[in-house]
Amino acid sequence: MSSKIAEKVSVNLVYxxxxxxxxxxxxxxxxxxxxxxxxxxxxxxxQGNTLLHLFAVVNDTNYFxxxxxxxxxxxxxxxxxxxVTN
Amino acid sequence: xxxxxxxxxxxxxxxxxxxCFATIEQQANPHLRGLPIAVAAYTTPRGCILAPSIEAxxxxxxxxxxxxxxxxxxxxxxxxxxxxxxxxxxNQALTKLFNEYTPSVSxxxxxxxxxxxxxxxxxxxxxxxxxxxxxxQTEPHSVDxxxxxxxxxxxLGQARGRTHTNNQLISFAQEIKTRIKSEIGEWLTVSVGIxxxxxxxxxxxxxxxxxxxxxxxxxNILSILSLLKLVDLPYIKERNEIRLNSVGIKTPVDxxxxxxxxxxxxxQSINGxxxxxxxxxxxxxxxxxxxxxxxxxxxxxxxxxxxxxxxQLLCKLVEKTGRRLRRNNLTAxxxxxxxxxxxxxxxxxxxLHDPIYTTSELFTASxxxxxxxxxxxxxxxxxxxxxxxxxxxxxxxxxxxxxxKKRALTQALDVINDRWGEFSVVPATMLxxxxxxxxxxxxxxxxxxxxxxxxxxxDQQMEREEIY
Numbered sequence: 110m111s112s113k114i115a116e117k118v119s120v121n122l123v124y125x126x127x128x129x130x131x132x133x134x135x136x137x138x139x140x141x142x143x144x145x146x147x148x149x150x151x152x153x154x155x156q157g158n159t160l161l162h163l164f165a166v167v168n169d170t171n172y173f174x175x176x177x178x179x180x181x182x183x184x185x186x187x188x189x190x191x192x193v194t195n
Numbered sequence: 196x197x198x199x200x201x202x203x204x205x206x207x208x209x210x211x212x213x214x215c216f217a218t219i220e221q222q223a224n225p226h227l228r229g230l231p232i233a234v235a236a237y238t239t240p241r242g243c244i245l246a247p248s249i250e251a252x253x254x255x256x257x258x259x260x261x262x263x264x265x266x267x268x269x270x271x272x273x274x275x276x277x278x279x280x281x282x283x284x285x286n287q288a289l290t291k292l293f294n295e296y297t298p299s300v301s302x303x304x305x306x307x308x309x310x311x312x313x314x315x316x317x318x319x320x321x322x323x324x325x326x327x328x329x330x331x332q333t334e335p336h337s338v339d340x341x342x343x344x345x346x347x348x349x350x351l352g353q354a355r356g357r358t359h360t361n362n363q364l365i366s367f368a369q370e371i372k373t374r375i376k377s378e379i380g381e382w383l384t385v386s387v388g389i390x391x392x393x394x395x396x397x398x399x400x401x402x403x404x405x406x407x408x409x410x411x412x413x414x415n416i417l418s419i420l421s422l423l424k425l426v427d428l429p430y431i432k433e434r435n436e437i438r439l440n441s442v443g444i445k446t447p448v449d450x451x452x453x454x455x456x457x458x459x460x461x462x463q464s465i466n467g468x469x470x471x472x473x474x475x476x477x478x479x480x481x482x483x484x485x486x487x488x489x490x491x492x493x494x495x496x497x498x499x500x501x502x503x504x505x506x507q508l509l510c511k512l513v514e515k516t517g518r519r520l521r522r523n524n525l526t527a528x529x530x531x532x533x534x535x536x537x538x539x540x541x542x543x544x545x546x547l548h549d550p551i552y553t554t555s556e557l558f559t560a561s562x563x564x565x566x567x568x569x570x571x572x573x574x575x576x577x578x579x580x581x582x583x584x585x586x587x588x589x590x591x592x593x594x595x596x597x598x599x600k601k602r603a604l605t606q607a608l609d610v611i612n613d614r615w616g617e618f619s620v621v622p623a624t625m626l627x628x629x630x631x632x633x634x635x636x637x638x639x640x641x642x643x644x645x646x647x648x649x650x651x652x653x654d655q656q657m658e659r660e661e662i663y
Binding site: 111150156174 | 219224225226281284285612615616
């Protein structure tokens, strides 16, 4: 089941200058902390002239779509889904 | 028996991203990998399936089926809505990667790209080889081809190449496949076809899916064609099959062995000769035709004969069309409206006296067409197209209308929408559908010329962001 959320969240992001990787590691949404196990896809979109970085990530059971607004430097949880999406 | 197949070395590579939308969704969400999924225009039972995953295809699920048909074949089929930004991003990433191999990359559709390696055959490369060989007092064959090709490629800009050998493109293709997995997404697979012209390269790319790599050349073409039916060939469907059957051509091998006079008789036009050239690996499809029209289409989730509802949707389509027209700095001197009904289409177009450019002009012209269609039957799709396009050069055509003021207003609105996002400022007619979120972002199945423009615009914006 997939749901649109569009709520602000806290994210721990790790940048590795050797590997050149940027990986969100923990997401705090409401009272829960979720540990990211894999980044599926990192892509960018423009909303007007604001660049958003979107991270499609998963933990053991859920899928999260996170957006990082490069103008405000805020993170938002856009979407969440369990592993059976219908 | 063998006709004269093009004797040049293959220089065209067709790359097809397998089950494009579904594979990208599986890339984004690893929990979906290995499951039968399908991306659909709407997730409702009557929604059209745009892309089934490789796993879903094994159950017989096909593009174009309704969601309920897909579910009847595969009860566990997971249906996802489409997410165009993801697909555009992957398309752009692929284009950037392919540009490292050749400067000539043509995006045929969201999941198909055509790469031309003619530069590897050029006289300049051969000349450079000979010159370097003389300089170093060695025989040509002892010069490291990779160095010469690399030098030429650097002189071309970004292209990375070597001198052309029989299996050069095969090794490029293998490297591209590996780099797609390591640099863009490990779940993405492509089928690659190589040949002496774009048509046979496309045919080769379709021979083994997913993850295929095939070359069609003068030695293997007959054996490959002997395994296919006429309708397996790209652009040959039932009607062309009937044409070919009428002159005794029943199989692809017959098609290949036919004379161009026979083919001219079958197609009743110059197309017969073009088919002859195409099948013999000769150049015929390389011309990039100029844009002739710009349009948008929308399939309604629920049929309606309510005129004001159709007008609102029309307004939004016109706004999108107008934005694209202006982004390309074009004007239109013709407009065409098409309404899809359950039992067919109503369509009407007209040429205009003056070129139009603003959304309000386009809306007025399209509303006049809509009035001719009244009373409406239940409408299931709506399409608007502008034609007779010309460069947007302002010329004073009338003393009484303040054209410059109108254009300045439109440009100001476009600047606001560029800054704050599409549809930040909209005509009042659109307010209701704006709230309801109708007319979703979609990707065309065939050509996506505007993608290049979007990429360019986004690159420029990226540069601006970096400067600030």
